[in-house]
Amino acid sequence: MKTALKSAGAMLFAALMLPGPDARAAAKDAYPSKPVRMVIPFAAGGFSDVVGRIVTQKMAENLGQPVVADNRPGASGIIGSEIVARAVPDGYTLLLNSFNHVVNPSLMKLPYDPIKGFTVISMIAGGPPLVMMVNPSSPIKSVKDLIASAKQQPGKLNYGSSGIGTSGHLIGELFKLRTGANIVHVAYKSSGASMTAIIAGEVNMASTYMPVALPQVQAGRLRALAVTSARRSPVLPDVPTMAEAGVKGIEVIGFAGLLGPPKMPAQLVKRLHAETIRLAKDPDFVKRYAAYDMETVATPPEVFTRYMEEQIALWAEVVKSAGIKSQ
Numbered sequence: 001m002k003t004a005l006k007s008a009g010a011m012l013f014a015a016l017m018l019p020g021p022d023a024r025a026a027a028k029d030a031y032p033s034k035p036v037r038m039v040i041p042f043a044a045g046g047f048s049d050v051v052g053r054i055v056t057q058k059m060a061e062n063l064g065q066p067v068v069a070d071n072r073p074g075a076s077g078i079i080g081s082e083i084v085a086r087a088v089p090d091g092y093t094l095l096l097n098s099f100n101h102v103v104n105p106s107l108m109k110l111p112y113d114p115i116k117g118f119t120v121i122s123m124i125a126g127g128p129p130l131v132m133m134v135n136p137s138s139p140i141k142s143v144k145d146l147i148a149s150a151k152q153q154p155g156k157l158n159y160g161s162s163g164i165g166t167s168g169h170l171i172g173e174l175f176k177l178r179t180g181a182n183i184v185h186v187a188y189k190s191s192g193a194s195m196t197a198i199i200a201g202e203v204n205m206a207s208t209y210m211p212v213a214l215p216q217v218q219a220g221r222l223r224a225l226a227v228t229s230a231r232r233s234p235v236l237p238d239v240p241t242m243a244e245a246g247v248k249g250i251e252v253i254g255f256a257g258l259l260g261p262p263k264m265p266a267q268l269v270k271r272l273h274a275e276t277i278r279l280a281k282d283p284d285f286v287k288r289y290a291a292y293d294m295e296t297v298a299t300p301p302e303v304f305t306r307y308m309e310e311q312i313a314l315w316a317e318v319v320k321s322a323g324i325k326s327q
Contacts, residue, residue: 031091031271035066038094041080043073046162046191047209050292051125051256052096058285062278073190076100076165078110085112089119089264091272096124098256099167102311106319107165107326115308119264120301122276125256127295129229130171131213131236133222134205135198143225143245146205150181158184160194160203164326168194170315171207171228171252173322178249198222209254210235211292228252233293254294257304269301 036059040052049071056067072080077100087093095118105114112118134140140149150157161168164187172185186203188194191212198206199221207228214235216222226245227233242250258276260269276298279285286296299307318324 031268032063032065034092035068036063036092036094037068037070038096039080039084040069040071040096041073041077041100042071042098042162043190043192044071045195045212047128047167047211047254048077048096048098048256050211051098051294054285054288055096055124055256055258055279058279058282059275062275076104076107076163078104078108082111084259084261085117087261089261089268091260091264091268093261094121094272095259096256097259099170099254100165101257102308103165103170103315103319105312106316107324114312115305117262119260119262119269120305120308121258121260121269122273122301123255123257123297123299123304123307124276124279125289125294126253126297127229128210128254128293129227129233130167130207130209130252130254131217131227131239132171132175132205132207132225132242133198133213133217134225135201136220136223137201138204138223140204140225141223143240143242143247146225147179147181147247150179150183154182155184157181157204158186159205159207160186160188160197161206162191162194162208163187163189165324167209167252167254168207170318170322170324171250172205173324174250174252174318175207175247177322178247195222211294214292229293235291235293255307257308273298273301 038052038056040048042048052069056069060067072083081095084093084095101114104110140146159172176183188197191208194206195216197203217224224236224239226240226242228242228250230251232241280296280298289296
């Protein structure tokens, strides 16, 4: 009898020590329990890559799991974006999107809806302008010189970009539209390739985001002519804005956002958005962003959704007005 009671007591104790249904569910739902993959749909060395490397490092520290930057370049960001659009919505595959995400709908047929085909989480970077640059050996010393040279030699000057529909391409076409300058576009496969081209003297001019341009300008490998923000950049205070340089109507700043596959659970979205808020409050993170003239932001999903919708409409008008084609 004592043996039976002892055995029953042991079983009861063991049962009490087991986690209840709520605890088991919490353990199962703990996020993240394995590495997170962040797809960057552009090659290493570009704006998206710079932002992605900063974000993945800090997110990994905060989440306690590796956050792996996975560069999947090609087709103006479409290849990497489609990977995420088709992924399982469990929070372990995310997309770092940027300018191309809101321009591509105006240039080509996409295999996904840029808004409904994803779960919008948050904007995670804002503010960096593009920098218009020439080779330091170029006789072009200012935007005024560039315009004059282009008009004296119609179709002779060219500018490089990281591809059709990229920010550098759109700025180049806007510049032509606003000034009447006839400058030929040369598309490269990445920001790094376009920077190499202008440094080597293969192209006359290029415009790219501050995080990519700044090291080249500071090292003296490129000469900055203007920035595309409404104000001068604190990291290049001697470089005029486009308006100050005499060209109005070219005010463009970049952004980067965090998206997931469609139909992610609301609680998971809330969890990831909370992480972006945490990043935006991190002094070291803020400092690293500021070094590239970027702003830390953590907009709610609905606010970021509206922003992208507005940008899609805005750039559709620009693409139409400038007559920009995908090929």
